[in-house]
Amino acid sequence: MKHLQEYRDGDIADSIARSIHESTTRSWSIMEVCGGQTHSIMRYGIDQLIPKSIQLIHGPGCPVCVTPIETIDRAHAIAQQPKVILCTYGDMLRVPGSRGSLSGLKTQGCDVRTIYSPLQACQIARDNPNRSVVLFAIGFETTAPANAMAIKIAKTEKLKNFSVLVSHVLVPPAIEMIASDPTCRVDAFLAAGHVCAVTGYEAYHRLAETYRIPIVVTGFEPVDLLEGIRLAVLQLEKGQAFVENAYQRTVAAEGNPTAQGVLKEVFQVTDREWRGIGTILSSGYTLSEAFRDFDAEVRFPLEWKPVECTNCRAGDVLRGLLKPNQCAEFGKGCTPDSPLGAPMVSHEGACAAYYQFSQLSPKMNASR
Amino acid sequence: MGLADFGGVVAEVCLEYLPDIHVGDYAIVHVGFAISRIDEDVALRTLAHFRELEILKADVAEQIPSVDGH
Numbered sequence: 001m002k003h004l005q006e007y008r009d010g011d012i013a014d015s016i017a018r019s020i021h022e023s024t025t026r027s028w029s030i031m032e033v034c035g036g037q038t039h040s041i042m043r044y045g046i047d048q049l050i051p052k053s054i055q056l057i058h059g060p061g062c063p064v065c066v067t068p069i070e071t072i073d074r075a076h077a078i079a080q081q082p083k084v085i086l087c088t089y090g091d092m093l094r095v096p097g098s099r100g101s102l103s104g105l106k107t108q109g110c111d112v113r114t115i116y117s118p119l120q121a122c123q124i125a126r127d128n129p130n131r132s133v134v135l136f137a138i139g140f141e142t143t144a145p146a147n148a149m150a151i152k153i154a155k156t157e158k159l160k161n162f163s164v165l166v167s168h169v170l171v172p173p174a175i176e177m178i179a180s181d182p183t184c185r186v187d188a189f190l191a192a193g194h195v196c197a198v199t200g201y202e203a204y205h206r207l208a209e210t211y212r213i214p215i216v217v218t219g220f221e222p223v224d225l226l227e228g229i230r231l232a233v234l235q236l237e238k239g240q241a242f243v244e245n246a247y248q249r250t251v252a253a254e255g256n257p258t259a260q261g262v263l264k265e266v267f268q269v270t271d272r273e274w275r276g277i278g279t280i281l282s283s284g285y286t287l288s289e290a291f292r293d294f295d296a297e298v299r300f301p302l303e304w305k306p307v308e309c310t311n312c313r314a315g316d317v318l319r320g321l322l323k324p325n326q327c328a329e330f331g332k333g334c335t336p337d338s339p340l341g342a343p344m345v346s347h348e349g350a351c352a353a354y355y356q357f358s359q360l361s362p363k364m365n366a367s368r
Numbered sequence: 369m370g371l372a373d374f375g376g377v378v379a380e381v382c383l384e385y386l387p388d389i390h391v392g393d394y395a396i397v398h399v400g401f402a403i404s405r406i407d408e409d410v411a412l413r414t415l416a417h418f419r420e421l422e423i424l425k426a427d428v429a430e431q432i433p434s435v436d437g438h
Contacts, residue, residue: 001375003394003406006415015421089399117400119382139399145385146401197396197404223418249411250396250404259385259403 003249007221008044016226017049020233027053028236029185030229031178031320033171034140034192035062035348036220042357044222050229057185057320058353060174061192063139064091064346065318066274069306071167072097075136076105077302078165085111085128087121088136091346096339098307118150125154125162134296135164142194144168144285145259148266151291163296166286169272171195172203173283178319179211186320188214188232193224193247198263200255204243212241219247266291275342276315314341317350324354331355372397 006012032038038058041047047056060066076097079086086102093103093114102112111131115121118135125133137147147164154162175189191204196217204215214235218228228246235241245251265288272284287295311329316322324330324343334340336352343349372381372395382401383389394406 003408003411004375006411011422012415012418015418019421117382119400142398142403145403146382146399149382149384149401194396194398194403227418249407249414252404256385256403258387262385 004221007219007223009223012223013044013049013226016223016230020054020226020230021051023230023233023237024051024053025237027055028187028233029055029057030188030190030232031057031059031186032190032218032225032228033059033061033175034190034195034220035059035065035346035350035353036194037061037190037192037218037225038350039348039353039357040220040222040225042353044225046222046225046229049226054229054233056229058317058323058350059178059189059320060274060277060318061140061171061195062318062343062346062348062350063143063169064089064095065314065342065349066169066277067092067095067138067167067342068273068275069097069308070273071165072102073099073304073306074297074300074302075134075165076100076102077304078134078296078300079105079110079112080108081132081300083131085113085124085131085133086136087113087115087118087124087133089116089138090114091348092136092138094339094345095342096309096345098304118147119153122150122153122157122159122162125159126157129161131161132299133159133162134300135162136167137164138167140169140171140192140195141198141263142192144263144267145198145256148262151266151287151294152262154294155291163294163299164287165296166267167272168267168285169274170269170283170285171199172207173280174274174277175204175207175215176211177277177280177283179207179213186213187236188216190218190225190228190232191215191243193217193219193251196245196247196251196255198256198259200253200260201243201245201251202253208241208243214241215243217243217245217247217251219250274318276318309340312341314343314351317343324351325358327351370402372402 121135267285268288270286343351395402396404
C-alpha cells in the first residue's frame with residue numbers, strides 16, 4: 001500500500017542504520033514512549049540494526065497496560081449488572097483484574113462486546129433501548145477524539161441508555177515524570193507520532209528545554225523508527241536538546257485543531273493513576289461538567305478492594321527499569337495465553353512483543 | 369462518514385476530524401476515525417532525502433575496493 005511499503009524498504013533502512021553507526025561515538029539510551037513502536041522495533045529487529053552502544057528503553061505507552069486495576073475491576077462489576085452491555089476494544093477483554101478478565105465474564109452469560117470503533121457502541125445503544133450500554137473508553141490522545149465523538153453523539157441524540165467509563169491518559173505528563181526522575185537513564189525520547197498527529201508537539205518544547213533532552217516525533221514503520229533514532233543520536237552527539245519532527249508527512253506542529261476542539265468540549269484534564277506506575281498529576285481525562293450525566297462511575301457506584309498479582313513486574317517494565325525477558329515469570333508463569341499482567345496481553349505491550357518476536361531472532365535473547 | 373480503502377479492504381470511516389479531506393487522499397485511521405491526512409508532497413521529499421543517504425552509501429561502497437587496492 002502506498003505511503004506504507006516505502007517505509008519498510010530494506011535498502012533505505014540499511015542506509016539510515018549505516019548513518020547511525022557512523023554518527024555514534026558514545027553509549028546512549030533512547031526511550032520509545034509508544035507500545036506500538038515497541039512492537040515495530042521487535043518485529044523488524046530494529047534493535048539489531050543499530051549500534052550495540054544504543055539501548056532502546058521501552059516506555060509506558062500501552063493504554064491497556066496502564067489502565068488501573070480498580071478501573072478494570074469496575075468494568076468487571078458493571079458488566080455483571082442486570083441489562084448491561086459493556087463495549088470495549090479487543091485487548092481490554094483479556095487483561096487480568098482482581099476477579100479475572102472481562103472475557104471470562106462472557107462465559108458466565110454477561111454481555112461483553114468487542115468493538116472496533118466507539119461509534120458501534122452508539123449504534124448498540126440505539127438498537128437496544130431497554131438495555132444499558134457502557135463504553136469502556138481507554139487510550140491515549142490518539143483514541144480520545146473517537147471516544148469524545150461517540151459521547152457527543154450520545155448527548156445530541158439523547159441516548160439515555162449510553163454511558164462511558166473513562167480511563168484516558170496523556171503522554172506529555174508521563175514523559176515529564178520519567179525525565180524529572182533523578183535516576184532517569186533516558187537520554188532522548190521518541191515521541192509517539194499518532195498522538196502528536198492529534199495534539200501537535202508544542203507542549204514538548206518546554207520538556208526538551210527544561211530537562212535538556214531531545215524529543216523526536218517518530219512514526220511506526222521501520223524506516224520511520226530508524227530515522228527517529230538517527231535524528232536523536234545526531235542531537236545527542238552534538239549536545240543539543242530540542243523537539244524535532246521525523247514524521248512530517250503525518251504530523252503538523254499544531255496537530256489536528258478540529259479534534260482538539262472536541263476533546264476540550266467533552267473532557268477535562270485530571271490526575272490519573274497509571275497501573276504499575278502510580279498517580280501522575282494532570283495526566284488524564286475525565287468527562288467535562290457538560291457531559292457528566294454520561295459518567296458510568298456515577299451511574300454504577302460500586303465498591304470493592306482490588307488485589308494485584310504480586311509476581312508480575314509490569315510496573316518495572318512500564319518504567320523501563322526491566323526488560324520483559326528479565327522477569328522470572330516471562331514465558332513460564334506468564335504467556336499471552338495465560339497472562340499475569342497486561343503487558344503480556346496487549347498488542348502494544350512490551351512483554352507480548354518480546355514473547356511474539358524474540359523467536360524470530362534467536363540471537364536477541366542471548367544478547368540481553 | 370466516508371469509505372476508506374485499506375489496501376483492498378474497504379471500510380466506513382468517520383471523516384469529521386478532517387473537514388478538508390478529498391477523494392483520493394491518504395489518511396491515518398484509528399478506531400474508525402481519520403485523524404490525519406498524509407501530506408504527499410512532504411512524503412515525496414522525505415523519500416528523496418532517504419535516497420540521498422542511499423547514494424552516499426553507494427559512494428562509500430565504491431570507494432572501499434580502491435582503498436583496499438583490489
